[in-house]
Amino acid sequence: MMLEIKTEIANKVATLHFDGFLDISTVDLIQISVSKLIDIHEVNFDFDKITFVDSTGIGTISKILRKLNSEGVTAKIINIPVGVFEVLEILGLPEIFGEEIFQIKNC
């Protein structure tokens, strides 16, 4: 299994649970899942079961965050594994979108 996305919606809050890795072969799946969200105030990306992410994956996440922000939707990335956060940091995502929306997984 490369990537599986489960979407939960409650009170106009959508939570996308990712399971797998995020690279050039799976980024389309995220785009599709996000595009399916309608009339949502808040989106949480649950990275708990993300095993790997590279710059292509981060690039797509970055694009989605930017799009959601412009639509006035609050977006957060939660349960980020340390190794994954390192990549996010290198590519400067906390700098751009604000550190508060990135929540590192507790060990």
Place this chain on the structure above:
Amino acid sequence: MGKARKLKMWYQGSIKRKMTFKVAIYVSLILLSILSSYYYIFHEIFKERFQVEVTNVAATVASLIDGQEHNRLQTHPDENSVEYLKVQGLLQAFLTNNYYIKHIYTLQKLNGVTKWAYVVDADTTENHHHIGDNYAVIDQEVIKNAYNAPIADNDFETDQWGTFLSGFAPIKNSKGQTIGIVCVNMTAKNIIKQEIGLVVWALFLFVFGLGLMIHTTYSAIKKSTKPLDEIVFSIREWQLENKDLQKKSSIQTGDEFEVLGKIVDYASDLFFKEKRMLEEDLEKSKMERDKIFNVYRDVIFSVTQGKFNLLNESESNPISCEGNLLTEVKIAQLSDVNTARVLINKTLAHETYSPEKINHAMLCISEAATNVIKHANYGVMQIRKINNGIRVTIADDGPGMEMDKLPNMVFLNGFSTKISCGYGFGIINKFADKIYLTSSKNGTFLTMDFLEVDKLGI
């Protein structure tokens, strides 16, 4: 079929051949018509001579025959009579003395106007004609005329004994009245021999004339089209790019060829000057490129403290061959990126690298393989064991990278900048221990070394 086409190609291959060929056809037509008319004239002359000869023989014989005696044979036909034997003896004397006479006999006119009969025949064999045998007249007009004066047939006659010409002469009595005709058949062997000789001579003249004509025409055409050859040669040289700029064609014929030669000279000068200029420009820009490449190489090398190495194509070869090849994988489709990652994970885990280091290496491989997918059709990743770690090489057939974008690609990591090209290189530069990069229009060749932790920095 093939032969005919070859001949056609040979014929169309040069103006000289075409012109010579056409001249040869016209000349042979002219020669043939001249020679055939000559042949006809000679034929007529020969015939006329022959007619005179045969007429003379007939006239001589007729004058020697006694008209009275011959007349008696007509009224008293007796082949054993003295008169008969006398006339026959005379005829036989002519027959034996003249090789060309085949038959000789006398004729008498029967009561009708058009009927003639044999009287005396020189022939004494079984088939010889007897007195009163019917004579088949060939040309009524000639016989009629022969009644008055010696005459020959208009044309040769051919039968089972060969080709003949007949001569006739009147036998007259003492009163000058014609009482019979002497007929002499002369074989045309001699004249045929002469005519064959004539034909052979005509053929010889034809062959000689044609050969001479072809030879002189060819050399004349060759001489007059020599400037054309020169022009063609000079353009060929030009095509082959070994034209000497100092060498000019020296056509001084004063006609169109000279003009053409000058135009070709001018055009080739222009062409070669432009070409040389372009080559110089190319050389210059290549040198500029090399200079820029060297600057980038030095800057990137020192800024990364010797980690990031830009290499020429020639320098990359030893890098790609070092160490032992552990495994190899192709990168052509999206799923190959994961395959490559899994492979490096396994290899490094086997070599007891730390989980963190393995993660970093996987990230680097993921970035490099993604670049192959994005920019090239096909790539190959090799994992090699080198002295102090693992070397990963990735070669692709893409269009190559633009050198001037490289510093941004290497040193600007994030998405904060508008530069959209390859953030992957930032990651590679951060996590690989040593990087070698070669990029040209033939493709990109990237080498990443992941050194064993305990040996790092020693």
